[in-house]
Amino acid sequence: MSQHSEHPNSARARIETRLAHLGRDPSSEHGVVNPPVYRASTIIHPTMEDMLAGAQRRYEQGAVTYGRFGTPTHFALEDAMAALDGGHRGMVLPSGLAAVVAAVTAFVGQGDHLLMADTVYGPARTLANGFLARMGVETTFYDPLLATDDLAKQLRPNTKLVYAESPGSYTFEIQDIPALSKLCRNAGIPLLMDNTWATPLFFPAIERGVDVAIYAGTKYIVGHSDAMMGVLVTTEATDGIVRRNLQDLGYSTGPDDVYLALRGLRTMEVRLTRHQENALIVAEWLQGRPEVERVMYPALPDDPGHALWRRDFLGASGLMGVLLKPVSDPAIFTMVDHLEYFGIGASWGGFESLVRLIPMQGYRSAVPWTSKSPCLRLHIGLENPKDLIEDLEAGFDRLKRAAEG
Numbered sequence: 158m159s160q161h162s163e164h165p166n167s168a169r170a171r172i173e174t175r176l177a178h179l180g181r182d183p184s185s186e187h188g189v190v191n192p193p194v195y196r197a198s199t200i201i202h203p204t205m206e207d208m209l210a211g212a213q214r215r216y217e218q219g220a221v222t223y224g225r226f227g228t229p230t231h232f233a234l235e236d237a238m239a240a241l242d243g244g245h246r247g248m249v250l251p252s253g254l255a256a257v258v259a260a261v262t263a264f265v266g267q268g269d270h271l272l273m274a275d276t277v278y279g280p281a282r283t284l285a286n287g288f289l290a291r292m293g294v295e296t297t298f299y300d301p302l303l304a305t306d307d308l309a310k311q312l313r314p315n316t317k318l319v320y321a322e323s324p325g326s327y328t329f330e331i332q333d334i335p336a337l338s339k340l341c342r343n344a345g346i347p348l349l350m351d352n353t354w355a356t357p358l359f360f361p362a363i364e365r366g367v368d369v370a371i372y373a374g375t376k377y378i379v380g381h382s383d384a385m386m387g388v389l390v391t392t393e394a395t396d397g398i399v400r401r402n403l404q405d406l407g408y409s410t411g412p413d414d415v416y417l418a419l420r421g422l423r424t425m426e427v428r429l430t431r432h433q434e435n436a437l438i439v440a441e442w443l444q445g446r447p448e449v450e451r452v453m454y455p456a457l458p459d460d461p462g463h464a465l466w467r468r469d470f471l472g473a474s475g476l477m478g479v480l481l482k483p484v485s486d487p488a489i490f491t492m493v494d495h496l497e498y499f500g501i502g503a504s505w506g507g508f509e510s511l512v513r514l515i516p517m518q519g520y521r522s523a524v525p526w527t528s529k530s531p532c533l534r535l536h537i538g539l540e541n542p543k544d545l546i547e548d549l550e551a552g553f554d555r556l557k558r559a560a561e562g
């Protein structure tokens with residue numbers, strides 16, 4: 158058992174209990190409840206022989222050989238995330254996008270091809286169209302709603318991975334991940350998935366057949382909008398290749414940020430449960446508004462992805478899309494600029510509510526986005542939902558006056 162690994166019986170415990178106990182062992186830290194922040198670059202070895210042996214052990218679980226390869230602070234978060242996801246091992250990285258880059262580039266090289274969902278987070282698309290294209294890697298973007306048999310026809314002999322995100326960024330389509338996993342197993346290639354929206358609590362990705370689970374820990378894991386973080390969870394088969402690539406890329410994650418992520422993890426179930434409750438209340442209210450064309454949130458019974466979501470997910474987080482009936486940008490700005498409780502900002506997953514307008518142009522290519530309806534993204538935080546609804550209601554009044562104006 159490594160210093161911060163799980164109590165042998167705790168895999169049987171319920172999720173709230175596991176979140177409270179994973180990745181920490183007070184008995185080996187003088188009784189201190191939380192793992193301390195180890196700040197390190199150099200690691201001093203007792204002998205030259207030990208140092209040489211350390212270089213051989215650098216990829217081993219729990220091996221402390223150099224600051225960049227991780228300290229017990231990093232291992233605590235990595236072990237906890239791997240256990241939550243049903244995975245083999247975890248890796249922390251300095252941002253969610255760093256995790257995307259490290260995972261994808263581990264499996265492709267010049268002359269290779271990959272399949273990427275059309276609905277991925279924008280910078281993942283930019284990675285494919287920019288850096289990967291320059292390195293001679295070709296990407297086909299696929300419709301996330303395409304039947305898996307039809308997607309199989311897009312596999313080529315040089316296809317090296319499938320990259321999914323479910324629900325999709327901005328438009329929240331749910332993909333059939335178990336079916337995709339089967340397709341990838343048959344083709345002998347890994348399935349990578351950005352699972353930031355659901356977290357392992359609402360979608361244990363590795364248990365559902367994903368080979369590398371990707372997290373922007375910046376969102377719900379950190380949970381307080383005060384640190385950047387990425388996490389990867391691997392299977393036994395994918396771990397070595399991703400770990401070596403990560404070392405080649407030279408990433409190193411600050412231990413203070415890892416500490417904040419570990420602290421966030423302890424309350425993640427409580428926060429996500431409340432995000433879900435609040436988001437559903439606000440989403441249902443939005444559905445009744447005359448200004449709203451469609452609320453994109455898979456927990457809504459009439460959402461096109463609802464049946465799959467119910468089958469595979471254990472919950473829904475606080476992020477949703479809202480298509481407004483066509484209205485001018487200045488009218489939307491009047492609505493949004495004066496909201497009291499919704500901050501205007503990128504990112505999400507903190508305790509606070511956020512709003513932003515998503516310019517959909519350029520985000521889709523497999524199925525071009527033709528709608529003229531403005532797309533708002535709302536993150537529903539931990540405020541009282543009645544206050545959020547009153548705030549939005551006043552915003553819609555401003556929108557209406559500006560549109561009539």
Ligand SMILES: Cc1ncc(COP(=O)(O)O)c(C=O)c1O
Pocket residue numbers: 252253254255278326351353354372373374375376385386387504505
């Ligand atoms: C779905 C998703 N994946 C990855 C990222 C990237 O995370 P980070 O901002 O930590 O690089 C984001 C950020 O918004 C995201 O929304």
